[in-house]
Amino acid sequence: HNDMCTFNDIIRKNNLVELPLKGRLYTWSNMQQNPLLEQLDWFFTSLHWTLAYPNTLVKP
Template sequence: NFNNIIINLDLVEIPLKGRSFTWSNKQDQPLLEKLDWVFTSS
């Protein structure tokens, strides 16, 4: 459903610049995740 809404609204994701991840658990062997997305209309 989420992807269909993005497509139907003709939204595009604004790419992350300068890093690949937005969250880390800050452990010795960290879990790195991209949790945030930013969209705009074209």
């Protein structure tokens, strides 16, 4: 029996929702002339929190 959960399994099992990043699409750059841009940081919350605090947002 495999009890190993993936990251997405944990998100799904806990009914977490993602808080979108406001103000930019990426959270990391390699700072090169032709930069590699990635979103490395993700923010999750519960539906209860989102309903209780609907103006919650994530800023870089």
